[in-house]
Amino acid sequence: MAIVLGPNRYGKAETRVVRVVRDGGTHHIKDINVSSALSGDMEDVHLTGDNGNVLPTDTQKNTAYAFAKKYGVDQIEDFALLLARHYVDSQAPIRHARVEIEEYFWDRIPVSDGPHLGLREEQYSFVRSGREVRTCVVHYDQDEGATIVSGLKNLVVLNSTGSEFHGYVEDEFTTLKPTNDRILATEVSAQWRHRGEHGSFGRSYNEARQSLLEAFAETHSLSLQQTLYQMGRRVLNTRKEVCEVRMVMPNKHHFLVDLEPFGMDNPNEVFFAADRPYGLIEGSVLTDDAPAAGFAWN
Structure with a gap:
């Protein structure tokens, strides 16, 4: 050996x-x-x-x-x-x-x-x-030239309504209840790969960031995965110099507090923000003509 x-x-x-x-x-x-x-x-x-x-x-x-x-x-x-x-x-x-x-x-x-x-x-x-x-x-x-990946991290966003989660697999260990109205919050880490050296990275960054925010706000979400895809899709439609978007989006869970022991109703008003454990959603969205990266992004 x-x-x-x-x-x-x-x-x-x-x-x-x-x-x-x-x-x-x-x-x-x-x-x-x-x-x-x-x-x-x-x-x-x-x-x-x-x-x-x-x-x-x-x-x-x-x-x-x-x-x-x-x-x-x-x-x-x-x-x-x-x-x-x-x-x-x-x-x-x-x-x-x-x-x-x-x-x-x-x-x-x-x-x-x-x-x-x-x-x-x-x-x-x-x-x-x-x-x-x-x-x-x-x-x-030396041989393959340059690959440029822009991005951001620690972008914390939240929708106080407009998010649902139901229709998932249930087994003997499932305790989560389906919901038609929940808080959706996440801390976005996103990277986007450029097709080349286009020389307008400042404008590209600002518009890619705005696309992420707009898509998050405008998507009526049935899952965080659906929101991730719509966010990546919006960047690709807005910035043609970008060929691939990769995102990591932890689900920052907000649980409705049970106020019945105190004789109070809680119609989606008071929540407990849990920091862990959390769901971790990762994915990439790319154009069908995206060139091969040549080497790992990291």
């Missing part, structure tokens, strides 16, 4: 980069978390400890900082692609680079110059936004 080295990669995880652009007294913030992973001719470092083909992970960290200064950070997909190409094109042993970025949002704090004086002209105070986290994963391969 022979023992051989399998697939491998290495890199620097979670390099926090905050880039401040000063436009006079008005400042702009990009707050991102960068993770890079490289693979290629790495047999020697594993088998003999020879580091001759290894670009240190510390160098990858420094590259993220230096590129943020040199090129700025606009759309995270563009910045990830810039880094990934740099690693592959500048280092012959490196054949493949994966760069993942998370972006955290900040809102401006309106600050007055004083009573009745209005808002000050300078804008440099921020509060961390309660919005979702924007994400992207970019793969750049």
Whole structure:
């Protein structure tokens, strides 16, 4: 029996980069978390400890900082692609680079110059936004080119009605009662794969996000799976540069509280929000002409 080295990669995880652009007294913030992973001719470092083909992970960290200064950070997909190409094109042993970025949002704090004086002209105070986290994963391969996946996570949504659940399989262990009116809540993690490098990732993200929200709100749901499909379908119909959407949607259960012991009715007004266990719904929606991904999304 022979023992051989399998697939491998290495890199620097979670390099926090905050880039401040000063436009006079008005400042702009990009707050991102960068993770890079490289693979290629790495047999020697594993088998003999020879580091001759290894670009240190510390160098990858420094590259993220230096590129943020040199090129700025606009759309995270563009910045990830810039880094990934740099690693592959500048280092012959490196054949493949994966760069993942998370972006955290900040809102401006309106600050007055004083009573009745209005808002000050300078804008440099921020509060961390309660919005979702924007994400992207970019793969750049010496032979296969680039694959760009945008996305979001921690997008919490809820419909207080317009959701049903019935007609499911029942066996000797089933205690769940059918319902024609329930709260439907979930925390959406979604990723969508682009057909190429179209260069309008900001608009694409905003419209894909809006499509997810609109489809969730407008779908009279008979199951969370049905809602997932309609959300993915809406993104594909809205953004033609997207060929596949993958989603993870935990069912954030809300159980009606029994108030009869207190002599009270509860017509779908008071609920207990349970955090676990929870149903976990996952799925992908894609066009029938979607090109093969070339490699795993993750």
